[in-house]
Amino acid sequence: MYKVCFVDDEIINYQLFEKMVPWEEKGFQIVGTAADGQEALQMYERLQPDLIFMDIQLPLLDGLECIRCIREENQDVQIVIVSAYSDFSYAQKAIRYGVQDFLLKPVSRMMLNQQVDKIKKTLDSRCRQEKNRDLYSNPYTDEMNQIFACISQNADGKMPPYKYLSEMKALYRLILRPLTGDEAPAARMKELTAGLASQPVVSEGLDLIFILSGTSLYLGYGDAVPDESAAQAIIAFFRENDYAAELYLWKLEESTWPLCDFLTRSYSQENYGFYEKYGSVYKLEDYPFQDTELKAPLDGLIVAALAENTPESLISLIDGQFNKARLEQISPRLLKNFALDVLVKIKFGLKKFAPEESFHLMRNLRMEKIYDTVSCDVLKRFLCRRIEEAFDELDHTMRKAGKGEHAVFRANSFAELKFSDPGFSVQMAADFIGISKNYFTSLYKEKTGIGYWDYVTQLRMQKAKELLTTTDDTIGTVARQIGYESEYHFSRKFKEYTGQSPNRYRRHS
CATH class of the missing domain: 3.30.70 (Alpha-Beta Plaits)
Known part of the structure; x- marks a missing residue:
């Protein structure tokens, strides 16, 4: 039996995980739970689990720092991040720390079981390798x-x-x-x-x-x-x-x-x-590559591509970045990081704007495929193929869902792209979709149960909470970053939404 642990400050979350997977049938035994980062480290030292499901927002020591500490000692333990936060910066750091996946709450039963099956195969393969290695024991390394x-x-x-x-x-x-x-x-x-x-x-x-x-x-x-x-x-x-x-x-x-x-x-x-x-x-005497990070405006481009379901501009940008990397001889490791960043951002966009169960092709990012690739051309073909597959799946899902769901998806994608603009309005979203404002507002309310501007406000407040807990930006700067020109207006809306002022929320988070 492989040992599995859960780390989450909300007991109900790991209680749900316990019920959603037939753990013993799959070869796992739940051996421990922890409610904060320090408790998680102590649990890891004591139990040495094979698999950990880790929340990011934890008391005393956040999940990413907890993972960093574990990775300093053990590169083999399987770690899956589970979080309600969709900010890519979290996923990016988690990937750098070698996590196996990043799941957004709420996690579906099917998705969780698929993830456990995937990790089971990895652990089984490692056990077979260790048995083989024992056959050739020697005094060396x-x-x-x-x-x-x-x-x-x-x-x-x-x-x-x-x-x-x-x-x-x-x-x-x-x-x-x-x-x-x-x-x-x-x-x-x-x-x-x-x-x-x-x-x-x-x-x-x-x-x-x-x-x-x-x-x-x-x-x-x-x-x-x-x-x-x-x-x-x-x-x-x-x-x-x-x-x-x-x-x-x-x-x-x-x-x-x-x-x-x-x-x-x-x-x-x-x-x-x-x-x-x-x-x-x-010859290995001279390192031939440049350690220069590839920087590209991925976020807005990906959201716009998802809203229009047109990946051409995104693939064009990727083509340019690969040509730049070849011309400047940028480290293959950094180009592979860029490729993974693209897929993670697309995955987050798909999860955010449409039912998770629809997007099977993007669940497995194939990190090992990316980092094992030894050719620039092969990596580029793999990346572009995965993008095209994702957009084909999106197109199939939207056509199957119907006109109303398609309109909601495009409206939500457009809100993600434009919510930080102080001039953003419901009329702009209706014009983007190509229907009247009145029809759009009634259609959106019918399909989602909330008003479109309520959704925009949720996006802004969620982003504000992330900025308040992850940066030292002033309240006025945070307000402007999410589309509020008035710090007072933002503070009033934030307190209405969370029950706390921005300053108080920052102090207690």
Whole structure:
């Protein structure tokens, strides 16, 4: 049984979670709950759970800081953020801390069960890897064990890895990426490596082949260090088989043993050929990338695209950002962060404006797919495909929902885009949708049960609460950021909405 814990200052929330999932049937046991951040850290130390559902807004220590503390000690525990706050800054920080997902309250039963099933698969896979690693226990490091556990082929069909490695004079690391389609399955990788080993210029002195994944393998040479002709032959071989190959070469001596230092560094090295089409041979002495963050006006563009159900302008911006990254040789890690940011923002927009159950395609952001990608072109294709799929799903849902629900969706999206404008009005929303003001207000009230301006006020007040608790901005600045020109008018409306003045709310949050 895997151990699961809940952290939320409202007991009813984790009571609902307990009832919504058949935990024991799925292989989980609820072992603890906590109502504040400090209690959560103590619970984690005591119980060492496999899975934690964590609220963000907690007394004493907020959820993000709690996660940061846990991550300093343990990178493996599965953490899912559950929050009523939809501000992207929360999700962005949570992603940087390595959370598995970010769920917006209220969470549907189906969505929660899908998330638990996904995490169960991850935990099961980790257990299998640990069992395999135990089969190859040795005096070196865990990284070494991981590599040996993944060996699936070597030159003579036997597997005495320590003897081989201690006699290696050179080691090639290859990162492969498909020129078309996805990475090769394991059977295809074995076929490719066998074909590579049969090439005369490559096979001379070749003693060992490590297959780590569908994109990474090692070639070990014991008799002679391969020359430039061998490197070019490897690149040509994989290119003929629709793969680009990056090669990193280490010349090994007895003084550099244990070899695990080299393997560990090479295994985690950011691929230098990310922007290259066909691959090349690389030296690791000089880091070739710029650590420059990509900044783009995503928020407004995404909301506008959702309101109009037209992703073309968003895809055009992405194309420009990828071209900029290639031209300026921006770190692949930062470009991958940008890609994930785009998908998270779209996911939040879909959840905010339409029924969560409708958008299956955006529930799994495939973070591992993004960060495992070794090619700029493949990453761009993946990102654009996911965006197109999301908008196709949106179009299908809106057509199925009917004219009234479509109007509500577009009106809510438009409000998200314009609520910070002091001149925003109901008439502007009606004009945007293309119907009269009177018909729009009655239709909106019929479909949602509240007036449109009540919804706009809710948006403004929710944003005000987030700004008051996450920034040191003055009350006047907060008022202007959410569309109020008068600080007095904002304060009066905020107290009417929350029962507290802005200052009091800030002091007690």
